[in-house]
Amino acid sequence: MNLSLGPLTYCWSKQATFEYYEAVASTDIDTVYLGEVICSRRRELKYKDYLELANLLTNQGKKVILSTLTLIESASELIELKRIVTNGEFAIEANDMAAVNFATEAAIPFVAGPNLNLYNRASLDIMHKKGMTRFIMPYELSKFWLQQVLAGNPTAFETEVLGYGYIPLAHSARCFTAKHHQKPKLDCQIICQQYPKGILTQTQESQPLLRLNGIQTQSAAKINLINQMSAMSAMGVSYFRISPSGLEDIALIEHISNAQMAEQSNLSLEGNIKDCNGYWHAEPGMNLNLNTIT
Amino acid sequence: MELLCPAGNLASLKAAFNAGADAVYLGLKDDTNARSFAGLNFSAAQIKQASQLAKQQNRKLFLTLNTFAKPGHENRWQQAIDLAAELNLDAVICADISLLDYASRTYPGLALHLSVQASATNVAALSFYKQQFNIERAVLPRVLSVKQVKDLAKISPVDLEVFAFGSLCIMAEGRCQLSSYVTGQSPNTGGSCSPANHVRWQDVGTDKLTRLNEVLIDKSSQDEQLGYPVVCKGRYQTNDEMTPEYMLESPTSLNTISLIPELAQAGIRSLKIEGRQRSPAYVTQVTQVWRQAIDSYRQSPETFENTLKRQPQWHSALNKVSEGQVTTLGAYERQWQ
Structure with missing residues (x-):
């Protein structure tokens, strides 16, 4: 099974983003997704910067896929989307049917992102006919769902599963980071840049629950399916996705790249925020199922 | 502009028709729709009854099929489409592309409305669904401002329906996993x-x-x-x-009654009232107010703003049945975003 690095969901400075991907380039990771998937108001990195990063990573032997915006509301966002889809060099991850539309029009193959709501085999087969080469399993689905969907014909298209990192849970018109700072979205001053891992949100009993990242809401806990990698591989999953959270990812990538070490990996059970793995085991996503630790 | 009202049972359906709904949407008593609550919704026989009532009164009836077919159980969703075709219902409201595909191939005459759960918020996404499945209408997620709704209406390849009143979902519908993160179940x-x-x-x-x-x-x-x-x-x-x-939103409901003129001028085809889980009394109350408001706008568009001011009881009636007794324009208003 290959490792992939999902798109960066946070708004980091251009410098921090370049430093991160320069470090990524030195790892053994197979595939890197690049692009702004959350908010078109974030302009730290522009299209040409992403292409520069893409070339930097490609030169180091990585496969690069350009990710596209998840919530598309305006004509200008569609123009930018079309530019990315028709870039002519790199594959794309479609995170909205608008991207699928542009890709099919131009007969360009695409990776179906986690928010296209492909919840059964028939839907995946329709997308496959339209040019889908791979799909990212919707986050809330389980290994049982995947087994059933891949049964009989696991190789028609590739499957990727989010295996490590904070889980994107929702997208809104409202920017929760700006709201927290009593700013309207139109004058947000890109306040989300102050939160490189989002705003940790806890219940009134100090239970970490969510992470507010601009218009996106994420899980407070990281999903951790490292100890499920051989099971995934046996089911026909071809990519294990890590969602970027910081330079600490680099050590993690190297650790998981060493398959034997990965098998011995333990879940993080200590500290304030425990990992979670509920979705994979068909439980509430926030759950940590300890019975499956091998 | 159509007034589309919810019904969780036959009593609510009758209440909606009596209070002046042009159309009603309802769901089956199972997990094929996103209001799968105990004691709510319709058996196949009750839908047949509902459809007869609708035809007698010359109103429209839409079947809500807005969840995604579960692997191994697809036939439950397909049978719901078969039922809608057999009863000659006016439309099926659907988000799952495999079901849209099934319906458009099997019953080309059956109108398809793209459910809000499909999260189609832009012309390229709407065009995709139109080209692939010949959808007739789309329900817009509650994430667009009025300006964005108007811009989209100018170029949309399909009729548009918007949420007018009811519980406020603040996320792009169909792409929210907050419920399943905590409970294991999502819409x-x-x-x-x-x-x-x-x-x-x-x-x-x-x-x-x-x-x-x-x-x-x-x-x-x-x-x-x-x-x-x-x-x-x-x-x-x-x-x-x-x-x-x-941190995200307070308990509040959506109320867009003040937007009727703008939505009408934009050519919005249908105004949707949320609340299949609510009582027949709610349906009556809300439908009555919205019927009066839409009619008074139709009769005299220029004076609607004044009419609205002279009818504080519309607001108080709607507030009374609203969550937290507070209403908002939600994302329609830029400031809210």
Whole structure:
């Protein structure tokens, strides 16, 4: 099974983003997704910067896929989307049917992102006919769902599963980071840049629950399916996705790249925020199922 | 502009028609729709009855099929489409591309409305669904401003329906996993957001604690107005701010009655009232007010603004049935975003 690095969901400075991907380039990771998937108001990195990063990573032997915006509301966002889809060099991850539309029009193959709501085999087969080469399993689905969907014909298209990192849970018109700072979205001053891992949100009993990242809401806990990698591989999953959270990812990538070490990996059970793995085991996503630790 | 009202049972359906609904949407008594609550919704026989009533009164009836077909159980969703075709219902409201595909190939004459759960918010996405499945109409997610709705209406390849009143979902519908993160069930999979069997209220001293699968969503005083507990309407803390805050949204409902002129001028085909889970009394109350408001706009568009001012009882009637007795324009208003 290959490792992939999902798109960066946070708004980091251009410098921090370049430093991160320069470090990524030195790892053994197979595939890197690049692009702004959350908010078109974030302009730290522009299209040409992403292409520069893409070339930097490609030169180091990585496969690069350009990710596209998840919530598309305006004509200008569609123009930018079309530019990315028709870039002519790199594959794309479609995170909205608008991207699928542009890709099919131009007969360009695409990776179906986690928010296209492909919840059964028939839907995946329709997308496959339209040019889908791979799909990212919707986050809330389980290994049982995947087994059933891949049964009989696991190789028609590739499957990727989010295996490590904070889980994107929702997208809104409202920017929760700006709201927290009593700013309207139109004058947000890109306040989300102050939160490189989002705003940790806890219940009134100090239970970490969510992470507010601009218009996106994420899980407070990281999903951790490292100890499920051989099971995934046996089911026909071809990519294990890590969602970027910081330079600490680099050590993690190297650790998981060493398959034997990965098998011995333990879940993080200590500290304030425990990992979670509920979705994979068909439980509430926030759950940590300890019975499956091998 | 069509007034489209919810019905969770035959009593609500009759209430909606009596109060002046042009059309009603309803769902089957199973997980094929996102209001899969015990005691709610229609058997196949009841839908047949509903369809006869609608035809007698020359109203429209739409079948809501807005969850995603579960692997191994696809036939349950397909049979619902078969039923809609057999009863000659006016449309099926659907988000799953495999079902849109099935319906458009099997019953080309059956009108398809793209459910809000498909999260289609732009002309390229709408065009995709139009080209692939020949959808006739799309329900817009509650994430667009009025300006964006108007811009989209100018170029949309299909008719548009918008949410006019009811519970306010603040996320792009169909792409929200907050409920399943906490309870294991989401509208997409289990057929409900924040399922009731995971909700627990607890009295501790003078506080009322609201829990969802044991997670503390809110702590309030006994006399505070409470909404239905959902993750996005809870009060939480951050590391730098210990005073609990509605970090996402407070318990409030959507009310767009003041937008009727703009929505009408934009050519919006249908105004949707949320609330299949609500009582027949709610349906009557809300339908009556909206019927009067739409009619008075039709009769005299220029004076509608004044009419609205002279009818404070419309607002008070709607507020009374609103969550937290508070209403908002939500994302339609830029400031809210």
